[in-house]
Amino acid sequence: MRILVTGGAGYIGSITSAELIRAGHEVIVIDNLYQGHRAAVPPEATFIQADLANRQELSEIFAAYPGIDGIMHFASYTLVGESMEKPMLYLRDNVTNAGNLLEVAIAAGVRRFILSSTANLFDQPERIPIAEHERIVPGSPYGESKFFIERMLHWMARIYGMRYACLRYFNACGDTPERGEDHDPETHLIPIVLQVALGQRPHVTIFGDDYPTRDGTCVRDYIHVLDLASAHILAMEALDRLGERRYNLGNGQGFTVREVIETARKVTGHPIPAVVGPRRPGDPAVLVASSETIRAELGWQPRFPDLESIIASAWEWHRTHPHGYDD
Numbered sequence: 001m002r003i004l005v006t007g008g009a010g011y012i013g014s015i016t017s018a019e020l021i022r023a024g025h026e027v028i029v030i031d032n033l034y035q036g037h038r039a040a041v042p043p044e045a046t047f048i049q050a051d052l053a054n055r056q057e058l059s060e061i062f063a064a065y066p067g068i069d070g071i072m073h074f075a076s077y078t079l080v081g082e083s084m085e086k087p088m089l090y091l092r093d094n095v096t097n098a099g100n101l102l103e104v105a106i107a108a109g110v111r112r113f114i115l116s117s118t119a120n121l122f123d124q125p126e127r128i129p130i131a132e133h134e135r136i137v138p139g140s141p142y143g144e145s146k147f148f149i150e151r152m153l154h155w156m157a158r159i160y161g162m163r164y165a166c167l168r169y170f171n172a173c174g175d176t177p178e179r180g181e182d183h184d185p186e187t188h189l190i191p192i193v194l195q196v197a198l199g200q201r202p203h204v205t206i207f208g209d210d211y212p213t214r215d216g217t218c219v220r221d222y223i224h225v226l227d228l229a230s231a232h233i234l235a236m237e238a239l240d241r242l243g244e245r246r247y248n249l250g251n252g253q254g255f256t257v258r259e260v261i262e263t264a265r266k267v268t269g270h271p272i273p274a275v276v277g278p279r280r281p282g283d284p285a286v287l288v289a290s291s292e293t294i295r296a297e298l299g300w301q302p303r304f305p306d307l308e309s310i311i312a313s314a315w316e317w318h319r320t321h322p323h324g325y326d327d
């Protein structure tokens with residue numbers, strides 16, 4: 001298939017692009033390099049530097065590259081914490097950019113779409129692990145923006161026959177030997193912890209230790225980026241028979257912030273000092289996925305179920321790329 005990947009110079013998009021190419025698909029990447037890196041885009045992919053805010057330019061791209069079979073939409077503002085400080089970047093820009101993309105794609109006849117959605121749809125889960133039928137309560141403007149895009153897709157399906165899957169990732173992490181997580185500023189827990197191990201930060205700050213969890217720190221479900229990539233490819237290849245789907249994607253096991261730091265100490269052999277700070281607004285206490293639906297419907301199986309192997313894969317990339325793609 002000829003797949004358009006928005007955000008394909010970013011962390012998850014670039015690794016998924018490489019996996020798509022390995023599976024025999026053709027990849028066209030659109031990225032404005034706001035967070036992405038040109039060097040992360042696989043050399044076999046076509047790269048177009050463009051901003052989804054520019055609908056005219058998007059139309060020109062679809063005209064220049066006819067016959068796109070499907071879209072994987074990763075490009076987004078992505079941070080829960082930032083969305084509590086700059087809500088309109090999320091509520092306006094994330095939604096408008098997705099709307100531009102969908103409108104142009106539909107006009108060009110594209111009818112397959114995979115959305116990077118999020119666990120942040122579930123701020124107050126009644127049951128853990130969280131299944132797809134859990135009540136949706138976005139935890140932040142970020143989560144709300146993804147929920148709105150999910151609803152947009154629903155109407156595009158009803159009105160234009162769009163086939164789509166919303167993949168609600170829990171915490172993406174881990175790297176491959178060639179590509180890794182390199183954000184500026186970095187806000188995600190695992191890369192921050194590894195920057196401490198590299199001597200680039202004096203310590204990691206734990207955002208709150210008074211949550212109702214086993215050690216007082218937040219529990220998250222950490223899923224390897226290659227397992228996310230395989231879910232995207234399986235879903236894209238199955239969309240014609242699936243129609244309209246939402247899948248929660250995680251390992252089904254939760255780890256506290258303290259457990260992540262402890263595992264990173266074991267993997268790196270570094271003491272990784274940690275200090276406790278205040279809670280970060282927008283963070284729910286516990287997010288753990290039930291991924292039974294995608295396992296049953298698509299035969300998806302995570303290849304990296306344990307935290308130690310996930311952190312080891314991230315450590316390998318960070319150790320060999322201490323300054324990320326700038327090395």
Ligand SMILES: NC(=O)c1ccc[n+]([C@@H]2O[C@H](COP(=O)([O-])OP(=O)(O)OC[C@H]3O[C@@H](n4cnc5c(N)ncnc54)[C@H](O)[C@@H]3O)[C@@H](O)[C@H]2O)c1
Binds near residue numbers: 010037053
């Ligand atoms: N990292 C996670 O744990 C996680 C969890 C759930 C969902 N997600 C979602 O997955 C997707 C990818 O996340 P990531 O961690 O790889 O983020 P990322 O920031 O590494 O990648 C996003 C890419 O999109 C590009 N981009 C942003 N706005 C753009 C625009 N207007 N036009 C063109 N390109 C633009 C950026 O330059 C970047 O390369 C996002 O949609 C995010 O919300 C991520």
Ligand SMILES: O=c1ccn([C@@H]2O[C@H](COP(=O)(O)OP(=O)(O)O[C@H]3O[C@H](CO)[C@@H](O)[C@H](O)[C@H]3O)[C@@H](O)[C@H]2O)c(=O)[nH]1
Binds near residue numbers: 118119188189287
């Ligand atoms: O310096 C840090 C950074 C993070 N945390 C905590 O570590 C956990 C994980 O945080 P982080 O790695 O920033 O990920 P999340 O905020 O959980 O968000 C990610 O996971 C969401 C789904 O759960 C996605 O939607 C987002 O895009 C993605 O950024 C949270 O409890 C944070 O409070 C710390 O204690 N200290």
